[in-house]
Amino acid sequence: MTNLIWLKGGACSGNTMSFLNAEQPSVIELITDFGIRILYHPTIGLEIGEQVNEVLNDAVSGEVPLDIFVFEGSVIQGPGGSGKMNYFAHRPMIEWIKDLAGVARYVVAIGDCATWGGIVAVPPNPTESTGMQYLKKDKGGFLGEDFLSKAGWPVINIPGCPAHPDWMTQILVAIATGRMDEMKLDDYQRPKTFFTDFVQTGCTNAVSFIDKIKGGFGKRGGCLFYEVGCRGPMTRASCNRILWNRTSSKTRANHPCLGCTEPGFPHHDLKKGSVLNTMKYLGHFPKEVPTGSNKVMFYLRSETSRLWSDKDKPNTSK
């Protein structure tokens, strides 16, 4: 048996909804086939009132060993670091987080709010929200940059708004089956299996990206990078390889990728003009270019290809 406790802080519960949509394996199969014992989950747990305290206290005291502590939502530290804005089971949630993270073999942060602070932590951040071990790109967060769980792992970050069900279930299965030695984390503590390739891998608009054909919302046959702010070339996630509901993805439905698995999310702190819009220099050159590209080279290549395509256009001026 692998004991798991799941708690929520500043959360909309979107990651729980996504988790309940898991299919391979489903949440039921996690329990029946992989031996994951959910000691408590605020949405699906049957415990109420004092029973919740009992479950949590048993884990903190070590009476019931805790293998996985999952946290969803931001860590609310306000007001003034007291955490009293988010009370749970007779205590500020931050006290439960500290205690449970201290006894768990693995700590898993699910969703952008738990990983990097997410939308809740956008300035002025009145709830003093942060992520478990990051605030945006800065390591530290609530647990501090040196935190390691009992098994010697930092917080395992599964970002996304919400995270894809496979990203959550696969990490739980790896822990439950003792295969964590095969799991590698990237520089932001994300499992490399899901967060190495870019969203652009598998996007059906990739040819339009190369040909610089501009697309728009819901419009077939163009790339969303040039006008409507698609972040597919700067965002590491497997959305276009494993698809959502095994059926589609944002960019396949011609909606721009918002870059929700990257620690900057929401990018530019939702400043006016930064959402669903490609920000440009001189109204022409994209301010952000694909990860790994040299800006000047990218602009030069874009201009050359634009000139070539203009040259190929029929002359209609006569």
Ligand code: SF4
């Ligand atoms: S920029 Fe977006 S829409 Fe264009 S190819 Fe990349 S992922 Fe697809």
Ligand code: SF4
């Ligand atoms: S396509 Fe982009 S915004 Fe949508 S879920 Fe994937 S990473 Fe997040």
